[in-house]
Amino acid sequence: MQLRKTRASFSSRTTMADVARDVGVSAITVSRALRTPETVSEALRTRIAEACDRLGYVPSRVASALASARSMTISVLIPSLSNIVFIDVIVGIKETLDRLGYQMLMGITGYDDPGAEERLLRRHLEFAPDGILLTGADQSEAVRALLKSFAVPSVHMMDDCAWPECWWVGFSNFDAGAAAGRHLLANGRRRVAIVAAQLDPRSVRRCDGCRAALVEAGCYDPALDLRLPQPSSIALGAEVTAGLVARNPECDGVFFCNDDLAHGALFWCGQQGIAVPQRLAMIGFHDLSASAWTPTPLTTVETPRARIGRDAALLLTRRIADPAMPPQHIDHGFQLIRRASA
Amino acid sequence: MQLRKTRASFSSRTTMADVARDVGVSAITVSRALRTPETVSEALRTRIAEACDRLGYVPSRVASALASARSMTISVLIPSLSNIVFIDVIVGIKETLDRLGYQMLMGITGYDDPGAEERLLRRHLEFAPDGILLTGADQSEAVRALLKSFAVPSVHMMDDCAWPECWWVGFSNFDAGAAAGRHLLANGRRRVAIVAAQLDPRSVRRCDGCRAALVEAGCYDPALDLRLPQPSSIALGAEVTAGLVARNPECDGVFFCNDDLAHGALFWCGQQGIAVPQRLAMIGFHDLSASAWTPTPLTTVETPRARIGRDAALLLTRRIADPAMPPQHIDHGFQLIRRASA
DNA sequence: TTGTAAGCGTTATCAC
DNA sequence: GTGATAACGCTTACAA
Numbered sequence: 202m203q204l205r206k207t208r209a210s211f212s213s214r215t216t217m218a219d220v221a222r223d224v225g226v227s228a229i230t231v232s233r234a235l236r237t238p239e240t241v242s243e244a245l246r247t248r249i250a251e252a253c254d255r256l257g258y259v260p261s262r263v264a265s266a267l268a269s270a271r272s273m274t275i276s277v278l279i280p281s282l283s284n285i286v287f288i289d290v291i292v293g294i295k296e297t298l299d300r301l302g303y304q305m306l307m308g309i310t311g312y313d314d315p316g317a318e319e320r321l322l323r324r325h326l327e328f329a330p331d332g333i334l335l336t337g338a339d340q341s342e343a344v345r346a347l348l349k350s351f352a353v354p355s356v357h358m359m360d361d362c363a364w365p366e367c368w369w370v371g372f373s374n375f376d377a378g379a380a381a382g383r384h385l386l387a388n389g390r391r392r393v394a395i396v397a398a399q400l401d402p403r404s405v406r407r408c409d410g411c412r413a414a415l416v417e418a419g420c421y422d423p424a425l426d427l428r429l430p431q432p433s434s435i436a437l438g439a440e441v442t443a444g445l446v447a448r449n450p451e452c453d454g455v456f457f458c459n460d461d462l463a464h465g466a467l468f469w470c471g472q473q474g475i476a477v478p479q480r481l482a483m484i485g486f487h488d489l490s491a492s493a494w495t496p497t498p499l500t501t502v503e504t505p506r507a508r509i510g511r512d513a514a515l516l517l518t519r520r521i522a523d524p525a526m527p528p529q530h531i532d533h534g535f536q537l538i539r540r541a542s543a
Numbered sequence: 544m545q546l547r548k549t550r551a552s553f554s555s556r557t558t559m560a561d562v563a564r565d566v567g568v569s570a571i572t573v574s575r576a577l578r579t580p581e582t583v584s585e586a587l588r589t590r591i592a593e594a595c596d597r598l599g600y601v602p603s604r605v606a607s608a609l610a611s612a613r614s615m616t617i618s619v620l621i622p623s624l625s626n627i628v629f630i631d632v633i634v635g636i637k638e639t640l641d642r643l644g645y646q647m648l649m650g651i652t653g654y655d656d657p658g659a660e661e662r663l664l665r666r667h668l669e670f671a672p673d674g675i676l677l678t679g680a681d682q683s684e685a686v687r688a689l690l691k692s693f694a695v696p697s698v699h700m701m702d703d704c705a706w707p708e709c710w711w712v713g714f715s716n717f718d719a720g721a722a723a724g725r726h727l728l729a730n731g732r733r734r735v736a737i738v739a740a741q742l743d744p745r746s747v748r749r750c751d752g753c754r755a756a757l758v759e760a761g762c763y764d765p766a767l768d769l770r771l772p773q774p775s776s777i778a779l780g781a782e783v784t785a786g787l788v789a790r791n792p793e794c795d796g797v798f799f800c801n802d803d804l805a806h807g808a809l810f811w812c813g814q815q816g817i818a819v820p821q822r823l824a825m826i827g828f829h830d831l832s833a834s835a836w837t838p839t840p841l842t843t844v845e846t847p848r849a850r851i852g853r854d855a856a857l858l859l860t861r862r863i864a865d866p867a868m869p870p871q872h873i874d875h876g877f878q879l880i881r882r883a884s885a
Numbered sequence: 886t887t888g889t890a891a892g893c894g895t896t897a898t899c900a901c
Numbered sequence: 902g903t904g905a906t907a908a909c910g911c912t913t914a915c916a917a
Contacts, residue, residue, distance in 0.1 A: 214693060216909095216910055216911085217910065217911065218910075218911090226887075226888090227887070227888050227889080228888095228910085228911075228912095229887080229888065229889085229911090229912075229913095230886090230887060230888075232911070232912065233886095233887085233912095236912090240886075240887095241886075241887085242886060242887090245886085245887090257692060259665060259668045259669055259693075260669055260910090260911085261609075261669065261671060261909090261910055261911070262669045262670050262671070262911095263605060263608045263609050263614060263670070263671050263909085263910080263911090264609055264893090264909070264910030264911040264912085265910080265911055265912075266605045266893090266911090267603075267605050267606055267609050267892095267893045267894065267895085267909085267910080267911070267912090268892080268893055268910075268911040268912040268913075269893085269911075269912055269913080270893075270912095272605060282630055282633060282634050282637065283630075283634065285627070285630075288624055288625075288630060291624060292624050292625065295624065295649070295651060299651075304648055304670060305648075305649060306646055306647075306648070307637070307647060307649065309637060309641075323601060326601045327601055327602055327603065327604045328604050328605070328646060329603060329604070329605050350599060351556060351601075434832070435832060435833060435836050439836075464833070464836070465836070468836045471838070490776070490777060491777060491806070491833060494777050494781075494806070494807070494810045496813070496838065558893095558894055558895085559894065559895065560894075560895095568903075568904085569903070569904050569905075570894085570895075570896090570904095571895095571896075571897095571903080571904065571905085572902085572903060572904075574895070574896065575896095575902090575903085578896090582902075582903095583902070583903085584902060584903090587902085587903090602894090602895080603893090603894055603895070604895095605893085605894075605895085606893070606894030606895035606896085606909090607894080607895055607896075608895085608909090609893090609894080609895070609896090609908095609909045609910065609911085610894075610895040610896040610897075610908075610909055611895075611896055611897080611909085612896095612909075886917105887916105887917085888915105888916080888917075889914105889915085889916075889917095890913105890914090890915090890916100891912105891913085891914085891915105892911105892912090892913080892914100893910105893911090893912085893913095894909105895908100895909090896907105896908085896909085897906105897907090897908080897909095898905105898906085898907085898908095899904105899905090899906090899907105900903100900904085900905080900906100901902105901903085901904080901905100
């Protein structure tokens with residue numbers, strides 16, 4: 202018997218070859234029994250299943266990925282985990298991918314560094330994901346070039362996209378912002394402020410939509426268009442509102458590009474005895490669960506985040522299965538939730 | 544020239560062999576230049592780096608994992624993504640693992656199915672993670688057996704653990720619950736209710752701690768010990784409080800095992816004109832960001848979730864690097880945050 | 886329906 | 902300091 206060179210393996214776990222040896226078949230038959238049972242005789246199938254159980258066999262996706270060029274992983278790139286909005290998207294994605302046997306690899310791009318997405322994508326490509334879910338459709342040229350050169354299927358989430366080759370699942374942030382603006386106008390507001398923080402492209406687009414509605418109504422005032430780069434928070438919403446009321450007492454309505462800013466505003470108004478909506482109407486964005494519970498319940502725009510995550514994941518796996526499929530997109534829209542604040 | 548059999552590879556990406564051929568060295572030298580640069584001459588190192596750049600080489604972690612038996616992935620098993628508490632833990636983990644070059648694989652066990660963790664673990668083992676982060680230390684026998692048989696290093700998070708072999712990073716849920724109970728007692732409360740939902744072992748342990756404090760003070764009343772299996776939410780907090788006030792008007796204090804339940808209670812009391820803390824004192828758990836902003840700011844127990852995630856990830860990677868290391872644990876404690884509600 | 890051989894892209898081992 | 906070779910555990914291609 203010849204001496205074989207042996208090496209550190211994954212904790213000397215049971216391999217397909219071990220199972221094959223035990224049953225007295227070749228490894229490929231075990232492989233078939235597990236992946237395409239119908240191509241293996243019932244007798245063998247049963248014995249193989251029994252042996253897998255008995256030996257505690259757990260297939261190695263690492264080896265499988267290398268051999269088949271399918272890693273069964275999907276990379277998901279989002280800006281932040283601290284923003285509940287993206288958690289909801291992730292929940293939808295995760296449920297779908299779990300069902301389909303994919304693992305999710307998560308990457309956080311942050312809001313500040315424009316090169317972050319590209320660097321992150323490069324790191325993720327090392328894991329050879331079968332597909333990629335991206336937030337928004339404003340990727341840099343470098344990111345698009347990488348996706349193209351590695352031929353990784355991708356789907357964009359949470360915004361619409363005019364480019365015909367783009368696969369996306371989301372809604373029009375511009376239209377949603379415009380709808381919010383029009384709602385305030387319909388409430389008789391003429392001095393409407395726009396308050397945004399953590400300016401990602403989608404927040405900006407919402408604000409632009411709201412601005413367009415105000416411009417159309419002939420009552421847009423740049424002095425009331427506040428776009429702040431710092432992170433969005435309840436505290437910031439309170440702070441900005443205090444400043445707004447002090448400096449622009451004529452202001453009678455506010456569009457907040459995120460519910461948490463609006464929550465801060467509502468708490469602050471409650472403390473200061475400022476009547477909402479009489480003195481100051483406000484509308485938020487995303488309809489977080491607490492928005493039904495603020496001192497004055499918050500009128501806001503609901504976005505179908507979990508559904509977007511779910512369908513983006515679904516669409517991506519379809520695209521992976523059929524690379525010839527033409528570009529698809531799903532516009533899930535948005536919904537105005539009328540409560541007491543506007 | 545002999546005809547080589549070729550197969551579908553990962554989108555015919557540039558491989559280490561391509562880089563090696565370009566530079567005129569062997570693949571192993573490229574491998575060394577990337578992983579242990581100091582073992583390769585400076586001249587070669589430079590040329591290799593240049594070639595990698597020029598050819599757009601992205602190393603394959605899949606192949607690396609198979610060859611080295613190190614996948615550079617860590618599996619993290621948590622009960623839920625909808626609970627912000629675990630998001631904070633994930634944020635801490637993610638930051639740490641990103642820094643160390645690990646990818647995180649996330650698994651959601653849910654609260655209901657006792658066999659879920661084992662099934663999930665088995666799925667995750669297919670990806671051959673280098674280590675596993677688990678929530679709590681109440682794993683089933685099957686889970687412990689799997690961990691042992693696959694020799695995967697693990698660290699438990701978010702609770703303490705008496706078992707000497709157990710690696711954990713967290714705090715004592717029992718002690719934290721007891722501290723909350725004692726705080727209500729110190730406020731002169733004698734008819735204290737315990738309200739819990741989504742009964743995972745850590746919530747139960749908190750409640751048990753609070754109960755122990757009440758028993759010790761001689762004022763524990765089982766009729767006021769409400770442990771509900773349904774998911775925790777703001778709405779449920781409001782609902783339970785309404786029932787409690789109606790059925791047990793003598794109740795003068797409540798320990799909520801989660802802040803969101805307490806938020807619902809505070810909103811409801813605000814609406815009903817029930818004075819907090821005069822008529823009903825309350826204390827929550829976890830100190831969510833909104834807890835400083837409720838109608839009556841919420842007294843609660845702060846838990847260092849991000850730090851727990853961070854240190855658990857750090858400890859796990861140390862354990863991976865040095866399998867001989869003796870069991871470690873880090874008790875991060877908790878902190879009573881005194882606000883107006885108790 | 887089952888098997889043989891080769892190959893996926895990297896790294897461990899040993900030799901020079 | 903650099904290289905040849907085998908090996909990691911699985912799947913594709915082809916043969917029987």
